[in-house]
Amino acid sequence: MSRSSRDFHAVVLAGGAARRMGGIDKPGLRVGATSLVEKAVDAVAAARRIVVVGPHRANLADDILQTREEPAHSGPVSAIAAGLQALSSSDSDVVVVLAADLPSVDAASIATLLAALDDSSAVFASDQDGRTQYLFGAWRRSVLEQKISELDTPAGQPVRCILPATFDTVTITGVDDCDTPADLRLARERNAVHASGIEFARESIREQLPPLAIRRVSPTDAEGGVLAEPLISAAALPHVDTSAMDGYAVSGAEPWTLREDVAYAGTSGLGALRDGDAVRIATGARVPSGATSVVRDEHVVVGDDGRLRRLPGTPVKDDSRRRGEDWQPETELVAAGTTVTAAVASVALSAEVSEVTIRGPVRARTVFSGNEIRSKGPLDPGQTRDSIGPVLPRYLRSCSIDTADSVHLDDTADAFDDLLDRSTDVDLLVVVGATGGGAADQLRSALERASATTIVNRVPVRPGGSQITAVLPNGVVVLGLPGNPLAAVSTLMMTAPAIVDALTGRTPPAPWLGYLTNTTDVDSDVARIVPVMRDGAGWRADAAVRTAHLLHLVGHNALAVVPPHISPDEPVELLPLLR
Ligand SMILES: Nc1nc2c(c(=O)[nH]1)N[C@H]1C(S)=C(S)[C@@H](COP(=O)(O)OP(=O)(O)OC[C@H]3O[C@@H](n4cnc5c(N)ncnc54)[C@H](O)[C@@H]3O)O[C@H]1N2
Numbered sequence: 223m224s225r226s227s228r229d230f231h232a233v234v235l236a237g238g239a240a241r242r243m244g245g246i247d248k249p250g251l252r253v254g255a256t257s258l259v260e261k262a263v264d265a266v267a268a269a270r271r272i273v274v275v276g277p278h279r280a281n282l283a284d285d286i287l288q289t290r291e292e293p294a295h296s297g298p299v300s301a302i303a304a305g306l307q308a309l310s311s312s313d314s315d316v317v318v319v320l321a322a323d324l325p326s327v328d329a330a331s332i333a334t335l336l337a338a339l340d341d342s343s344a345v346f347a348s349d350q351d352g353r354t355q356y357l358f359g360a361w362r363r364s365v366l367e368q369k370i371s372e373l374d375t376p377a378g379q380p381v382r383c384i385l386p387a388t389f390d391t392v393t394i395t396g397v398d399d400c401d402t403p404a405d406l407r408l409a410r411e412r413n414a415v416h417a418s419g420i421e422f423a424r425e426s427i428r429e430q431l432p433p434l435a436i437r438r439v440s441p442t443d444a445e446g447g448v449l450a451e452p453l454i455s456a457a458a459l460p461h462v463d464t465s466a467m468d469g470y471a472v473s474g475a476e477p478w479t480l481r482e483d484v485a486y487a488g489t490s491g492l493g494a495l496r497d498g499d500a501v502r503i504a505t506g507a508r509v510p511s512g513a514t515s516v517v518r519d520e521h522v523v524v525g526d527d528g529r530l531r532r533l534p535g536t537p538v539k540d541d542s543r544r545r546g547e548d549w550q551p552e553t554e555l556v557a558a559g560t561t562v563t564a565a566v567a568s569v570a571l572s573a574e575v576s577e578v579t580i581r582g583p584v585r586a587r588t589v590f591s592g593n594e595i596r597s598k599g600p601l602d603p604g605q606t607r608d609s610i611g612p613v614l615p616r617y618l619r620s621c622s623i624d625t626a627d628s629v630h631l632d633d634t635a636d637a638f639d640d641l642l643d644r645s646t647d648v649d650l651l652v653v654v655g656a657t658g659g660g661a662a663d664q665l666r667s668a669l670e671r672a673s674a675t676t677i678v679n680r681v682p683v684r685p686g687g688s689q690i691t692a693v694l695p696n697g698v699v700v701l702g703l704p705g706n707p708l709a710a711v712s713t714l715m716m717t718a719p720a721i722v723d724a725l726t727g728r729t730p731p732a733p734w735l736g737y738l739t740n741t742t743d744v745d746s747d748v749a750r751i752v753p754v755m756r757d758g759a760g761w762r763a764d765a766a767v768r769t770a771h772l773l774h775l776v777g778h779n780a781l782a783v784v785p786p787h788i789s790p791d792e793p794v795e796l797l798p799l800l801r
């Protein structure tokens with residue numbers, strides 16, 4: 223049942239010293255650009271009235287009621303009671319009670335909660351693990367008031383004292399509260415990836431681009447592709463019992479009688495050992511049948527009687543590798559969605575897998591536009607050296623994209639139409655320049671004429687704001703990078719990985735995060751992408767970037783995606799650069 227957004231009140235619990243965080247004002251802590259109490263208030267913005275219970279906060283809007291429990295710090299039930307009292311004139315029988323320590327709470331989670339209240343006395347959010355959050359709930363106001371009135375005093379009472387006899391729960395993902403410094407750190411890390419606005423663009427790309435066709439190739443031809451099916455072993459490793467050391471295969475208890483023959487690696491058909499026998503064996507050789515273990519050279523000695531014994535004080539252990547000890551046949555070794563690296567190819571060889579099923583690697587055509595751009599010969603006035611064309615394939619490669627070829631286009635409508643029309647032999651067109659709105663900027667209009675579907679059209683980030691990601695009716699993806707060289711590389715590094723994820727079915731790699739040591743130098747109203755270099759345990763941002771060249775990438779190890787209004791306590795996403 224959906225509930226009109228206006229028929230509830232909200233009590234936000236924003237007091238209480240955070241004991242596990244050293245007694246600080248937890249609701250005042252920032253995760254991203256807003257404090258936890260502001261997040262709670264924003265989440266219940268659709269309420270008829272909002273009352274915030276806790277110390278007075280000057281930064282809250284005037285239409286938000288503020289009150290305090292009596293005495294201060296007398297617990298959640300006391301705070302709920304104070305909140306209800308402040309909401310005196312009641313015109314709704316539903317009250318949302320929300321703690322101000324939920325970094326991910328938003329209007330959508332409150333709507334889910336309200337929709338689940340239905341006719342029950344109360345409904346509480348429960349997290350993915352089934353843990354119920356009693357301070358993230360929607361109540362019948364009459365039930366809540368009744369339960370509180372039954373208490374001698376609300377002061378010092380735990381929430382469980384007021385739970386109704388029956389209530390519902392509804393699973394809401396990301397409802398984890400923030401009780402410890404580690405919780406806060408995790409919340410800030412999660413936020414870092416979303417705060418800049420580029421994750422929204424990347425999510426659209428991952429959801430909307432169609433995946434490439436599947437190919438079956440030998441593991442050594444698959445590098446750079448992404449497994450479409452898991453890599454499953456075709457044979458056990460080791461294939462047979464083998465020796466892990468140079469030494470002796472022995473049977474039964476010492477002393478052992480040494481046989482004349484030797485088990486070399488690659489040989490087979492050695493006669494079975496009988497009890498009391500030993501035979502010399504090389505690392506990697508098959509252990510002869512009848513052997514009970516292998517003893518390495520360092521742990522044995524041949525005595526005067528010509529018999530083999532363990533040296534006193536050496537560990538009694540078997541230096542063989544048993545068949546299937548590393549893996550058995552039919553074992554999933556590498557998950558679908560993994561990029562085939564040299565290591566993955568090698569594992570396939572170890573596992574006797576002759577063919578793997580992959581998508582990709584993505585093959586791109588790079589396209590350079592701009593009549594002023596010149597690759598060879600001296601520059602005429604007004605011309606600009608092509609300083610990105612020759613190096614772009616290196617940056618594409620670091621995003622797991624192969625460059626098939628490179629073309630230079632005139633800034634004419636025909637040239638762009640022709641390019642989009644005949645590029646059926648690649649997966650991706652990476653167009654540099656022509657993303658702006660200027661007279662010579664042809665890309666958007668050409669995409670429109672080609673009936674392309676635009677997936678990302680501009681992103682609120684500097685540089686790279688004018689970028690575009692679209693898909694042609696034949697499935698070929700077009701990535702438009704701004705013409706300024708640093709803007710082009712920054713845009714590529716932020717957006718191309720998501721295109722690769724979508725086209726190849728790759729599991730998105732976990733974001734790489736770090737802390738800036740000079741946030742004040744790069745703080746801004748809009749998200750920024752800036753080159754960074756290591757600075758002790760953190761990263762120092764280069765705030766003075768100019769986009770017309772790549773000088774600011776020299777000596778820098780990564781680009782940092784800096785959300786608006788960053789604080790030094792907030793991590794930033796790092797986009798690694800060429801090594
Ligand atoms: N009225 C506005 N104009 C512009 C804005 C804006 O917001 N309002 N944004 C500026 C920014 S920032 C960028 S970035 C560019 C993006 O425009 P385009 O993608 O159309 O790029 P172009 O105009 O083709 O080129 C921009 C700049 O880069 C030089 N360039 C292009 N290709 C190369 C190359 N291969 N090697 C070296 N330099 C290259 C080109 O000569 C231009 O100077 O729009 C701004 N304008």
Ligand code: MOO
Nearest residue numbers: 685686704709769
């Ligand atoms: O924003 Mo442009 O994309 O800076 O150089």
